[in-house]
Amino acid sequence: MDVLAIFTAVMEPHLLLTVLLCTLYGAFVGSMPGLTATMAVALLVPFTYFMGPAQAVAAIVATTTTAIFAGDISGALLKMPGTPASAAYVEDSYILSMNGKPRTTLFTSLIAGVLGGIIGVIILAFATPQLARLSASFSSDEAFWLATLGLSCAVFVGGASVARNFASLFIGLAIATVGIDVAVGHPRYTFGLEDLYDGVSFIPAMIGLFALSELLRNAGSGEETRLGRISIEPLFTGLRDAWREIWHRKLAVLRSGVGGTVIGALPGAGADVAAWIAYALSRRFSKTPEKFGKGHIEGIVDGGAANNAAVAGAWTPALVFGIPGDSVTAIAIGVLLMKGLTPGPDIFTTDATLVYTIFGAFLVANVLMLLTGGLAVAVATHILRIPRAVLMPLVLMLSMIGAYAIMGSTMAIWIVLVLGLLGFAMAWAQIPLAPAILGIVLGKVVESNFMVSMMKAQGNLMGFFERDAAAVLGVVTLIVWGLLLVRAALEIIGRHNTLSAKDAKK
Amino acid sequence: MTLVRDIVTGTALVVLGIAMIVVAAGFPQIGAVTFGPDLFPRIIAGGLILSGLGVLLEAWRGIAPESEASSFAWLPALILCAVVAGFAVLLPVLGFHVATALALLVVVRVFGGSWLTCASVAILAPIVLHYIFYSVLRVPLPWGLLSPVAW
Structure with a gap:
């Protein structure tokens, strides 16, 4: 590995400029209520189409990190989390802001976020090459089990009841069956439309699920956000108090950074789940748990660090196994595939420089976020005054034109419409989106590996357990299935409380 | 309201699964092999039907999650x-x-x-x-x- 080459690649002016612009973009989109981090990335993808792979990934990474932080801005000032990842501690941040400390609150969450993100990148950079070495000898058997394990994990942590997570996953898998099949090349469920022979085009599908569905919800709920009059402390005071708060709780930042990275790495659990768990842990370990939810900064430090760490953590399974850790990395995998790069253990030997450039870009994005995020905090009240009547229509146009640009056919716009309606219906039915995204991304992978292994084993299912590594992964998967069955049974009998689907939406 | 919602959701999932199986029956087979292009869609259709039944079961037990209570235009x-x-x-x-x-x-x-x-x-x-x-x-x-x- 050539350290100098990586350094040059990271410090390349185009890359730095991309990262800078994307942190601004992420800060803007993330801070708008109703526009999520995933939506920001889905709208960005048509632009990454025209970039090199390192630049494209750097753009996605920079957008996500800042958008996840910026979700706190509208959370603190309007009590409307800009992204679901900020929902865990929105009560605290809103009350603190109303008490005249919006900047202290937001700077605290910004610094916690930057530190959490850096912890996440460090873990990512050290863990992934080891995992890649371990999995370099995997065949179709192991690949099948890994993908299945990832999907099962998504059902497990999906945030709603087992039945609903399961429904979500299979809706995603059903969408993935559209197109020419891997075994004999027969078109399936294409309704005779040639544009669907390659399957439901992924980027338009994501734009539909994450952008159009949200726009539909926004159009119907019709609430104009009103920013009340609040007293705002001087910038410097806010920064100083925030830094003191972080310094005082540095161990909490470390704990939540590490925890957030691990949770982010689980397929199906992203920044939002990480923030909820970190907040709950913070309350449990706190000396003053009774203050939580009433304007206490402690939970903001933990939640803020955890959700940004999770952004990095989600890349671990994505890069090593091609299994996305959250919906953003699901989109990123789609982008890498478009660039002719297949995420998996091989990418660490064939494109090692690219992988480390990605890590470098991650680090740079987190540092630059300190500046652009700070800028966003300074002008926060102005950002939130941008009228919805201008913003939402522009988002709609960007969705449609972006999808069209990727596919070069109006079929893209129809896909946006159909999947937008599907996403809207799923939200109505309280079915989470994350498992479905994994299903769409991994459906073809699971099927092709399944078919290859079936043919190797002549249709004997025991063949899936013949290799040692495959047997281990297979048994783990079966255990997860067993646990899922038990949990489903407990839920139906009614002794088990799950998070509501609302908490886990992304 | 949650009851109606869940009956609609569960039924839709079951119907979708059955439709997938019906269409899959028309896919070509390769010789005597039992794993053609229809195998995977059939498995997924089975999953859809099961999850639909699960949602219906939740509705019957009355343990479904509440809807987001807000008026929608x-x-x-x-x-x-x-x-x-x-x-x-x-x-x-x-x-x-x-x-x-x-x-x-x-x-x-x-x-x-x-x-x-x-x-x-x-x-x-x-x-x-x-x-x-x-x-x-x-x-x-x-x-x-x-x-x-x-x-």
Whole structure:
């Protein structure tokens, strides 16, 4: 590995400029209520189409990190989390802001976020090459089990009841069956439309699920956000108090950074789940748990660090196994595939420089976020005054034109419409989106590996357990299935409380 | 309300699964092998049916999650869908500028903008968007009505 080459690649002016612009973009989109981090990335993808792979990934990474932080801005000032990842501690941040400390609150969450993100990148950079070495000898058997394990994990942590997570996953898998099949090349469920022979085009599908569905919800709920009059402390005071708060709780930042990275790495659990768990842990370990939810900064430090760490953590399974850790990395995998790069253990030997450039870009994005995020905090009240009547229509146009640009056919716009309606219906039915995204991304992978292994084993299912590594992964998967069955049974009998689907939406 | 919602959801999932199996029955088979292009869709259809039954079971046990309690206006959402469909049809016919301007005229109103906002967005946005996508990113956007002045 050539350290100098990586350094040059990271410090390349185009890359730095991309990262800078994307942190601004992420800060803007993330801070708008109703526009999520995933939506920001889905709208960005048509632009990454025209970039090199390192630049494209750097753009996605920079957008996500800042958008996840910026979700706190509208959370603190309007009590409307800009992204679901900020929902865990929105009560605290809103009350603190109303008490005249919006900047202290937001700077605290910004610094916690930057530190959490850096912890996440460090873990990512050290863990992934080891995992890649371990999995370099995997065949179709192991690949099948890994993908299945990832999907099962998504059902497990999906945030709603087992039945609903399961429904979500299979809706995603059903969408993935559209197109020419891997075994004999027969078109399936294409309704005779040639544009669907390659399957439901992924980027338009994501734009539909994450952008159009949200726009539909926004159009119907019709609430104009009103920013009340609040007293705002001087910038410097806010920064100083925030830094003191972080310094005082540095161990909490470390704990939540590490925890957030691990949770982010689980397929199906992203920044939002990480923030909820970190907040709950913070309350449990706190000396003053009774203050939580009433304007206490402690939970903001933990939640803020955890959700940004999770952004990095989600890349671990994505890069090593091609299994996305959250919906953003699901989109990123789609982008890498478009660039002719297949995420998996091989990418660490064939494109090692690219992988480390990605890590470098991650680090740079987190540092630059300190500046652009700070800028966003300074002008926060102005950002939130941008009228919805201008913003939402522009988002709609960007969705449609972006999808069209990727596919070069109006079929893209129809896909946006159909999947937008599907996403809207799923939200109505309280079915989470994350498992479905994994299903769409991994459906073809699971099927092709399944078919290859079936043919190797002549249709004997025991063949899936013949290799040692495959047997281990297979048994783990079966255990997860067993646990899922038990949990489903407990839920139906009614002794088990799950998070509501609302908490886990992304 | 949650009961109706869950009966609709569960039934829809079951029906979707059955439809997938019915269609899969028409897929070609390779000789005597039992794993053709229909195998995987059948497994997934089975999963859809099972999860649909699970949702119905939740409804029957009365343990379904509450809906987000807020009034929802259907008309704006329906207009939005119509705009998307209309844009897909009209984009190749009218060309990018005209189709985008028309879509914006409607959507800005849906989101409560004044006629002045409406007009300025509908005039400015197509030009800016066209510059970004056509001139900078080189996406071949259709010219339609404006073909005579295309560059």
